[in-house]
Amino acid sequence: MGGPLRGARRHRGHLQRRPPARDRHVGAPAAHRRRRPGRRQGAHLAAPARPAAAGAVPLPLGRGEAAEGYPRPWSVHSWPEGERPAVGHLARPELLAADPAAFTAALHRVGTAGGPPAFRSEPLASRDARTRAALAHLAGEVDTRAATTAWEAALRAPDHRGPAVWIHADLQPGNLLVTGDRLAGVIDFGCLGLADHAGGCEAAP
Template sequence: MKRLVAAQFPQWRDLSVRPVEVDGWDNRTYRLGEALTARLPTADGYVPAVAKENEWLPRLAPALPVAVPSIMGEGVPGEGYPYPWSVRGWLDGETAARGRIDDMEQFAVSLADFILALQRCDTTGGPPAGEHSWYRGASPAYYDEETRRCLAALDGRVDTGRAAAVWEAALDAEWSGEPVWFHGDIASGNLLVADGKLTAVIDFGTSGVGDPACDLVIAWGMFSGDSRETFRRAVGQDEGTWARARGWLLWKCLLTLTGNIDTDPERAAVDQRLIAQVLADHERFG
């Protein structure tokens, strides 16, 4: 990493380089000194996100109510590393664990405000949902075969009849609205908090222009009870969009549960809890 920085950004060659404390799967991120980070894709499939974020984050940032990564430099393959990469400004804050949030209902409102502000951003020339977004922003039908395979594998171990009803409802609620910007991976690890409040949103690698239903999955992944109700009211969205959001969550939970139900009881319990919540939500609102 130090050789890569020195070769392409000699003005930063003397900065310290160290891995960030909390890293992701799609990219490896390093601190460069105290004010910068280097972000490097880990595989071919994550490369399109580099140019997309480099182009669009500076355009989106002025319209958003909290900070997003600033692009400070655009790296190219070199020093044995095969992919384009980027240098960004460091954003202070910690990932949004519940214990770091002062007021979950206020946090739900702040996150809803971010989602709605993102949806209001100009979509002209924006990247339509597709392979670069791992089909976030497209119809959940893209994952229909995979979902049905998981339902078959889990028959007798989860309530696959009720789960199939949620999935069918998601497919039936076809999206017909105007394309809007979506983030694509709104999860606690991509939300930063400081002093108990939302201060930044990171990792726009799966962002694009299309159906915003995928951005509502956080309703179950992070919120519960009053905070979930607050988020639902604050973010709005029609019932079809919520039906597709339930489909997105169900697909992901079924997929991971299929892989971990016999090997990782702790993770399996999380997936099973989320599935139960989304089934109950479907029966309440669907």
């Protein structure tokens, strides 16, 4: 990888530049690049929507536009302290269960004026064909009858009524950082935006 992101490493949907564990500290940079042209760069949009008292979040240090062979925007952010949680390594996992809920509630209280829709804000019905195709592909590996019943029940749920709120939209263990048994930081705001409250509950299971 050349240009401004030379030396970065991939992490799921983004390219991230992260220092070795022994050198990590608040302020260590992480570089993110957008991979899909239709997706907004949530990291650029996140700053005004980040709750200040619900765990550290990456802070923007710089951003750039398409150049040197890379056709989309990129950005550099600080990296909060902490490590990703590991199953069986938390003495009191119930504490970590409560912290993302507090983070989500704080995010919901942030003003929404001018906010974009979240990456996962579309109605479930728009994912129906893809979901059924995935279930057909998994036949014999999972209980597709039970999964289809649950999916169809979700499709029958009434539409959300009321204003949209900010959601992280990807609040799963790989995007949480912990110190001890407590949430220390939240990363990867690439899907951030406005949506139904339910879109922020993916961590609940």
